[in-house]
Amino acid sequence: MSDEATSEAERKMQFLYALRSKGVTDKRVLGAMEAVDRGPFIKGLFSERAYEDMPLPIACGQTISQPSVVGLMTQALQVSPRDKVLEIGTGSGYQAAILSKLARRVYTIDRHRRLVHAARDVFEALDLTNITALTADGSHGLAGQAPFDRIIVTAAAEDPPGPLLAQLKEGGIMVLPVGQSDTVQHLIRVRKTADGLEYDEMRAVRFVPLLEGLGKDT
Helix, strand or coil: CCHHHHHHHHHHHHHHHHHHHCCCCCHHHHHHHHHCCCHHHCCHHHHHHCCCCCCEECHHHCEECCHHHHHHHHHHHCCCCCCEEEEECCCCCHHHHHHHCCCCEEEEEECCHHHHHHHHHHHHHCCCCCEEEEECCHHHCCHHHCCEEEEEECCEECCCCHHHHHCEEEEEEEEEEECCCCCCEEEEEEEEECCEEEEEEEEEECCCECCCCCCCCC
C-alpha cells in the first residue's frame, strides 16, 4: 500500500473514531459518512481542514456543520431506505449527500441560489442522482412534494415552523435547532403521532438563523 493510500486509510479511521467518540454509533450513518468525502464540499482556504470535526465557513455567510453534528442529526432522524426526506438549508450540500446514501429521495432547498448551484455541481460530480436541490424560502417548506417521512432543518428558528410540521407525515420525524438567539439553541427531535407532536431535546448547538425570503445573490 502506498504512503498516500495509508494516510487516506488512517484519516478515515480517525474521522470515524471522532464520530463515535461524539456519540454517532448508528452503523448505517457511519457507513454513509465514510462513503461521502467532506473534502469536495469545502473550497478555498479551509479545504485543508475538511476532515477536522469543526464547522467551517462557506459562501454567502453560511457554514458547513462539524461532522459530529451532521452525524448526530442524521442519526436522530432515523432514516429508512424508503423515506422521502426534506432538508431546509442546503449550504455546502454535505448533509444532503449523507442523507442520499440512506433515503430513497432527498429534496434540499436553500435561499441562496449560489449555494444551490455549487451543491448541484458536487452532487453531479459524485453521481448522487437521488437529490433534488432547489432555490426557495425554506421557512415555507416544499408543499408540492409533501408529505415527507423525515424533515431536517440546518438553521435555527424560535419554534418549529408550522408549514414544515404540516408537511411532515404522521409517524414522521423532524430534527432541527431551536432558540431565540445564536448563543442559546438546542437541537430537538419532533415526532408526529396520531395524538399530536412529541418533543425530545437533544443537545446545545449553534446554527445560523432560519430567515424568510431569498438571499440577495438570487
